[in-house]
Amino acid sequence: GAVVSQHPSRVICKSGTSVKIECRSLDFQATTMFWYRQFPKQSLMLMATSNEGSKATYEQGVEKDKFLINHASLTLSTLTVTSAHPEDSSFYICSAPEGGLATNEKLFFGSGTQLSVL
């Protein structure tokens, strides 16, 4: 099946610094990718939809200036957590539909990034 690669898998940073997380589709083109956030033992909550060549679409309550999304190519989307604070500590995970948005194909997920802000 299709592979979505996400890096880093774990990052620890100091409060106030910015952290970039990459999500890459390895064997297919992804014009759209989705970013989710998950707190321990809880469900995944959609943060934003990343669109290649255009602005991301953010879900209600998600600060777009805090969580910068860039989808510069058909295989790469990045999420940058700017001026990170301890409350931003969470598990971030991306997903991409293999066949684009015009099919019923499976949605594949990256392996996730555990962010810890000290």
Add this chain to the structure above:
Amino acid sequence: AQKITQTQPGMFVQEKEAVTLDCTYDTSDQSYGLFWYKQPSSGEMIFLIYQGSYDEQNATEGRYSLNFQKARKSANLVISASQLGDSAMYFCAMREGKAGGTSYGKLTFGQGTILTVHP
């Protein structure tokens, strides 16, 4: 309103036995898709099975089958012959809308069920 509901926070099953994980959903769309994912402690989301709203037959993938009851809006996951490696968090998720829409790939997840398989 909760769109996906998993009412079992935790489930226990004996190795080699079958187990059913419950999932109910709510949507006004005629076209939607239902997914089950497995999330082990490593955090990765492993796709298990997919059921489209227009699929007449229940989906099956190896030891996984989806008991789709459209009128009841339920999409329960059945795992047959449980293995120790099946111990994980399981999520039911729904994708709404028609293919081609700008938000078609968005998933709404249930709260999850932690499955523990005992030897």
